[in-house]
Amino acid sequence: LHLDSSQEKLLRGEGGEAKQFAMEIVAEVGDAVAADSLVPIKSAHVLAHYSSLHDAGVEVLERFAASGGRFAVPTSVDPASIDLQNWRSFGIPEDYARQQFRLCDAYAKLGGMRCWTCVQYQVCNFPKQGETVAWAESSAVVFANSVLGCRSNKITAGMDVACAVLGLTPKFGMLNDENRVAGVAFKLSAGPLSDLDYRSLGFFIGRNAGSRVPVLEGLPGSVTSDEVKHLGAGAAAAGPVTMIHIPGITPGSKTTSAATGGEKVEEVEVSRSDLAAVEADLNQTNELPDLVAFGVPHLSVNELGQLGRLLEGRKLKRGVKMYVYTSGQAFEMAKKAGIAASIEASGARLTHSTDAEISPLRRLGFNVVMTNSAKLAEIVSSEGDIVVRYAAQKAIIEEVTG
Amino acid sequence: LTAASLLGRGLVAGDASGGALLSLKAFTFAHGVDPATGTVTDVRSDIRGANVKGKVLFYPFGKGSTTASSWFLEAVRLGNSPSAIVTEGVDLSAVIGSVMARVVYGREIPVVSGVSRADYSKISSGATVRVSSSKGGARVEA
Numbered sequence: 131l132h133l134d135s136s137q138e139k140l141l142r143g144e145g146g147e148a149k150q151f152a153m154e155i156v157a158e159v160g161d162a163v164a165a166d167s168l169v170p171i172k173s174a175h176v177l178a179h180y181s182s183l184h185d186a187g188v189e190v191l192e193r194f195a196a197s198g199g200r201f202a203v204p205t206s207v208d209p210a211s212i213d214l215q216n217w218r219s220f221g222i223p224e225d226y227a228r229q230q231f232r233l234c235d236a237y238a239k240l241g242g243m244r245c246w247t248c249v250q251y252q253v254c255n256f257p258k259q260g261e262t263v264a265w266a267e268s269s270a271v272v273f274a275n276s277v278l279g280c281r282s283n284k285i286t287a288g289m290d291v292a293c294a295v296l297g298l299t300p301k302f303g304m305l306n307d308e309n310r311v312a313g314v315a316f317k318l319s320a321g322p323l324s325d326l327d328y329r330s331l332g333f334f335i336g337r338n339a340g341s342r343v344p345v346l347e348g349l350p351g352s353v354t355s356d357e358v359k360h361l362g363a364g365a366a367a368a369g370p371v372t373m374i375h376i377p378g379i380t381p382g383s384k385t386t387s388a389a390t391g392g393e394k395v396e397e398v399e400v401s402r403s404d405l406a407a408v409e410a411d412l413n414q415t416n417e418l419p420d421l422v423a424f425g426v427p428h429l430s431v432n433e434l435g436q437l438g439r440l441l442e443g444r445k446l447k448r449g450v451k452m453y454v455y456t457s458g459q460a461f462e463m464a465k466k467a468g469i470a471a472s473i474e475a476s477g478a479r480l481t482h483s484t485d486a487e488i489s490p491l492r493r494l495g496f497n498v499v500m501t502n503s504a505k506l507a508e509i510v511s512s513e514g515d516i517v518v519r520y521a522a523q524k525a526i527i528e529e530v531t532g
Numbered sequence: 533l534t535a536a537s538l539l540g541r542g543l544v545a546g547d548a549s550g551g552a553l554l555s556l557k558a559f560t561f562a563h564g565v566d567p568a569t570g571t572v573t574d575v576r577s578d579i580r581g582a583n584v585k586g587k588v589l590f591y592p593f594g595k596g597s598t599t600a601s602s603w604f605l606e607a608v609r610l611g612n613s614p615s616a617i618v619t620e621g622v623d624l625s626a627v628i629g630s631v632m633a634r635v636v637y638g639r640e641i642p643v644v645s646g647v648s649r650a651d652y653s654k655i656s657s658g659a660t661v662r663v664s665s666s667k668g669g670a671r672v673e674a
Contacts, residue, residue: 151635154635155628155631155632155635158544158631158634158635159624159627159628159631161667162543162544162627162631162643163543163622163624163627177598177599177602179599182562182597182599182602182603183599183602183606184567184602184603184605184606184609185606185609186602186605186606186608186609186636187602187605187606189609189636190605190632190636193636266598266599267598268596268597268598271598283624284598284624285598285624286598286599286600286601286602286624286625286628286629287598287599287600287601287602287605287628288601288602288605288628288629288632289601289628289631289632290598303624336595340593340621341593341620341621366596367595367596367597368558368595368596369558369593369595370558370593370594370595370621370623487563487597488599508576508596509562509563509596509597510563511575511576512560512562512563512564512573512574512575512576513563513564513566513573513574514573514574514575514580
């Protein structure tokens with residue numbers, strides 16, 4: 131790794147303590163991943179939720195803030211571990227909330243946008259094609275590379291803040307053309323796709339691509355950006371995927387051949403039975419859930435509207451809670467449009483600035499979680515305490531409402 | 533004489549040893565290892581129930597959430613991290629977690645990549661493994 135003279139100065143501490151701390155991290159990681167230089171970024175997206183950062187993460191973020199750190203580029207933040215406005219009404223313990231608010235305070239001191247969402251590209255962080263960004267949040271990184279045509283590695287916790295404070299990131303991985311070439315082609319022929327199918331398809335790709343960049347053929351022309359969002363989230367939850375070439379959507383990849391650089395690559399057929407196998411794998415039980423969770427990643431206003439229509443005239447069964455997760459911005463719009471009321475009339479709760487997979491579901495007493503999110507299913511079941519049911523939104527609503 | 537000597541790429545430098553803990557599936561610390569104990573909890577892991585503390589942990593690739601490095605760092609803070617990590621592909625979470633461990637807590641946890649599943653699966657689980665990792669290269673001896 132070659133540092134230029136201004137970067138050397140930061141490493142020696144001439145730019146202050148926070149930048150020196152950041153540079154120690156970024157330079158050593160850059161060296162480890164064989165980057166030849168550090169390059170400027172246009173934006174950053176960082177993590178500041180207590181469930182994953184733990185006390186170590188609180189120490190790190192507070193160290194950045196206390197040593198005078200300021201974000202050098204526009205920086206957005208992933209959801210918190212609690213609904214930042216209504217956490218008490220969700221039964222969040224005080225001690226837990228206190229640690230989350232320490233993270234919120236440190237993040238605010240660093241000068242970040244207080245958007246608290248995992249779909250920053252739908253809310254507050256809008257890079258344009260070709261720009262280099264340093265984003266955490268695996269699903270957003272897939273969206274940035276595959277749909278926006280940006281260049282981002284999956285920048286993980288700690289490194290994310292260091293990059294944001296410097297406005298720099300090591301040039302490696304998905305920032306280099308040669309690593310963006312597709313090395314495996316998935317060919318989908320599974321008929322019409324439900325909301326669940328997009329998530330399962332992503333999960334299948336994540337499981338089977340290994341460390342190769344996939345290209346995906348066979349999506350219908352009607353696919354929405356929300357569906358691609360959930361596809362990418364499923365893929366990133368299941369494997370190391372950071373980009374999926376989708377001919378017709380991914381900038382620069384009009385065809386599979388363009389995505390593979392004209393090379394012949396392994397082809398993997400994806401049929402209805404493969405999607406069914408993912409469902410069978412993620413489904414752990416047939417019990418009635420005590421929590422239904424929608425919105426991992428966060429639902430857009432449009433998706434909230436669709437959910438409101440599905441819930442019309444229905445009431446949740448006794449013993450079942452339904453939490454619907456979105457950004458604070460979409461939450462406000464849904465309130466103004468009457469969508470929030472249509473969702474909450476069923477007994478469901480619309481919640482914002484947090485998300486299910488990073489909230490203390492076990493501490494809140496949930497045992498069976500039902501969702502249409504492959505990402506949530508994967509994460510929640512990983513911890514082994516909560517069992518998961520995985521089904522399409524419509525099927526879930528039919529089962530848990532009367 | 534060593535039973536096996538594997539060469540890899542040294543991502544984070546350092547020397548360490550410990551019992552071999554071998555996973556053949558994509559691995560994550562995020563929601564997959566309890567930092568308070570070091571126990572692998574991930575239901576999809578082939579080493580669920582094993583403890584990573586003090587072990588030389590082998591797995592092919594990382595997966596999932598970008599929070600993995602902070603779960604790793606919390607395990608370091610609580611003294612429950614592996615002593616070294618050896619992978620096939622580069623797991624950025626392991627690299628960042630290890631760099632943070634040194635910068636924040638002064639702990640040295642070498643990370644090595646480029647050791648294939650086919651090669652490391654020949655090591656017996658629990659066998660004492662020595663890892664010597666530097667920018668020039670890395671050697672894993674069992």
